[in-house]
Amino acid sequence: MEIPKAYDPSQAEEHHYARWEASGFFAPEINQDPNAEAFSIVIPPPNVTGTLHMGHALQHTLMDVLTRWKRMLGYRTLFLVGVDHAGISTQLMVTRQLKKDEHKTPRDIGREAFTAKVWEWKNKYGGEITRQIRREGLSVDWTRERFTMEDDLSRAVREVFVRLYEEGWIYRGTRIVNWCPKDKTVLSDLEVKEEKAKEGKLYYLRYPVKDGEKGREGEGEKGSGREDENPQSVIRDPQLTITVATTRPETMLGDTAVAVNPEDERYKTLIGKTIALPLTGREIPIIADEYVESEFGTGAVKITPAHDSNDWEIGERHGLEKLIVMNDDATMNAAAGEAFAGLDRFAAREKVVEEFEKLGLLEKVEDYELTLPHCERCKTIIEPLLSEQWFVKMDEMRDLALKLMREENSPRFFPEVPHKKVYTTWLENLRDWTISRQLWWGHQIPAWYDADGSVYVARTKEEAVELAGTNDLTQDEDVLDTWFSSALWPFSTLGWTWRPVGSRQAAEGSSSPQSANRQPPTDLETFYPTDVLVTGRDIIFLWVSRMVMTGMKFMGERPFDDVIIHGTVLDKNGQRMSKTKNNGIDPLVVFEKYGVDATRMTLAGSATGVDFAWRDERVDSFRNFANKIWNATRFCLMNSEGAAVLSVPVATGSPVKTETTRGNPVATASGSDLADRWIVSRLNKTAKAVNRALETYQFHEAVQLLYHFFWDDFCDWYIELVKDDITSCDTETEGHGDAELGIPQSAIRNPQSDARSRILTILEQALRLLHPFMPFLTEELWLKLPGISNGLHNAAYSSAEKTIMLTTFPTGDASLIDEQAESEMQSVIELITKVRNIRAEMNIKASDSLSIHIAADAKMQNVFAANDAQIKKLARADKIVLADSLDVPKASARAVLTGNAEIAVPLEGLIDFEKERSRLKGQIEKLDIELQRLNGQLSNASFVEKAPAEKVKELRDRKNEIETQISTLKENLNALG
């Protein structure tokens, strides 16, 4: 078989995905086991306008690893995919396009034409993200792909809206909301980001008190204590004024009161008086409210109920007028007065300040650090505005989520710290959710108004007509917040309300002949609740919390058990990636350069929940790893004649020594006995550890385990140890082994094919373990292995076309973990490493052979004797002398091994005594440092007394070991003279 020397990812990534998808491997129906447990994940639906970024790639990789792993374990697996209509961003994108192509605004063409345009756009460009998801290799079920704006999901949205309205959990009301003057829509609190203002100012404005000259008796005496530190302008002015401090002078045009703290002695006498509000000709009262902090500013606050949420609350308490002085584009309106109408809010601010200055009422302007709310999307400064909107009342919703957390610790966050606390705290302080948006792209609010303005909330217009008793209805113009539909995602996608129970449609995937009589369970029954949600921390509030609430409310059950919060991928300088900084790393470019599998390994290899700086070098090492796997397989395939992957009787993966059939080549293994037992033990240990790691979502742990098992154990040691057994020419007499051990030649197979089958079988198991992380490479290689078939599949998939993705995932068999083999192998490895060290330090050429003298106890001698050939090969020695004690010339390099064994390599004529001395000294020094620490600990009476006896014994044993080694090395050193 001709196989290229280097792995070319693009070649493997080209064709497997299409076959997997076409063969229905991704659909749960591929699972033929009626008793299979379900496993489900829903994808956080990416925006239809979106393109793949590293955050997606990370999140998607983790979900796919879990899905592929569970599928291989035999679960009925659904990884549900879909996209989100992304109200604002999609509308903006299409608006931009419209302007560019036709120089028109949405208003020019009207609502209907505009939404048609968006659908057109969606159909044309919306597929980009789904193509990219395929490129990533995600094993999602495309037959169940969903879109938040499709009919079925829209129906679920209306259903939820109506039910919540009927229960009074959704209401329409007039509140101060976050208004984006550019996008001209209201936003929820979560779509507003606070940012430091570049140059904040605090303006001190004097408001004349009406009849002020007469209204100040007593004020001076009582406030005298404070006057020195904070001289009040009210005292000195001929006309009595009260000074208010504000960062937004333009809003004074909408002031309807000035408030002071009721306990503030300075102002007590002014309470109840009125102010002649400059520039407006209006008179407003001075009121007392606890909200005002006397210490802050001047202790007097201008109140603008229509343009500030705190002021609004004060306004409510005192029955103040709520005067709106701005338009929806943040220009001043007629109510602001003729001089200001039409001015932008910032121009109006300047003008107000100018006018105050002219009137001598501007006391001072101070620099002031403040943060301002910005529109998350367009960065425009948000205007708090009084507006009538739809809200979801959060009291009961919040309690559903809090109760679930308190009573069942659900959902479980991974990592739990800090997310559990952040989530809970947020819930506890939750305010009502503004759900209406002044957009056209989205779910139009299912509320209709009659001529009188009475509202009828209904699932359909027909229903509304029935309620209203008239046909003359207009539907609410607004649409719902995109997150409203996202909140229903885990159950709306599975058929909630739109797919009747027991009528699972036949169109989807399965061709399996189900019994005609039995009603199969619906998707909703099978897959809800989902098992785990994987997402970023930025949408814990926006999305996770709301899914929990709606899930509890409408399904009566949590939407998922676990929530994995992954970290953020930062650029190489540790900065967040952003469009404005243009420091994003395009996953598709990385795929192109290193391959999808290497990228997936890199992403999965970062610790769960921890941010990490992206480094191409990291992918490099996994690209190299992929190449290593490729070449290890290439090597096995080059030496695979007469061999085949063995179908392992134990599902958990135990290719060797299973005592099944007598003819089983694995069971009759000879020759490389220790190496075989060792690699099987390592394989099973690794499999166990990988499963354990995945169960707790320690993806990076699994990646490390697999990397080291494959590279270190399998490639560096196992392949090298058995190389001679599998590469010797077929025609030659087979090497050491069977003849000596008396295995009859008649035993059908020859030892070489057996060895070849063994390594192929180990390799095949390793590929299975790697598959969830590296799907393309492992499939590409697996299909090339001799002897593979769908007979290796998990029983649930036995009739499916052969693929590694349906084989059984090795879980590790404890009975095949062989500690003795591992420790014996450790001795062999130590021996070889020490000899190699001598060779390297003494500059012995690779081509120069040497002999190794070993003094060891009988047990270890046996181990070395049994692996004589491998030791010779890997240490490049031509002779091994085993004895109870060393008898070698002075001109030898020496070393000690664990277990009181010693080795010496005679180097007649090659030895550099000075070098050997320093080499030995170096080793002694290292051991001595450890010995001193051990002595320190063991001479500490309280340690010996209080530490567990086991621990003390461990240290004593280690101390003895080191002492022996040191004394041996010292003897050797002295012997050198």
Added chain:
RNA sequence: GCCGACUUAGCUCAGUGGUAGAGCACUCGCUUCACACGCGAUAGGUCACAAGUUCGAAUCUUGUAGUCGGCACCA
């Protein structure tokens, strides 16, 4: 203002009461018939700082400094 996370080898990061780990980079050697995207052998760290708990702390507690994040307030 409140809450939280992080600070470990040159770099990027694991580890989390009992002898400090990986990958990359560095040093030395190797055209060893799977792989130079390789093989072999080294070197490199008072685990931010200080105090405490403990027989024992990188790991637990408290404090300090630096970095980053979330939330709230902002007249």
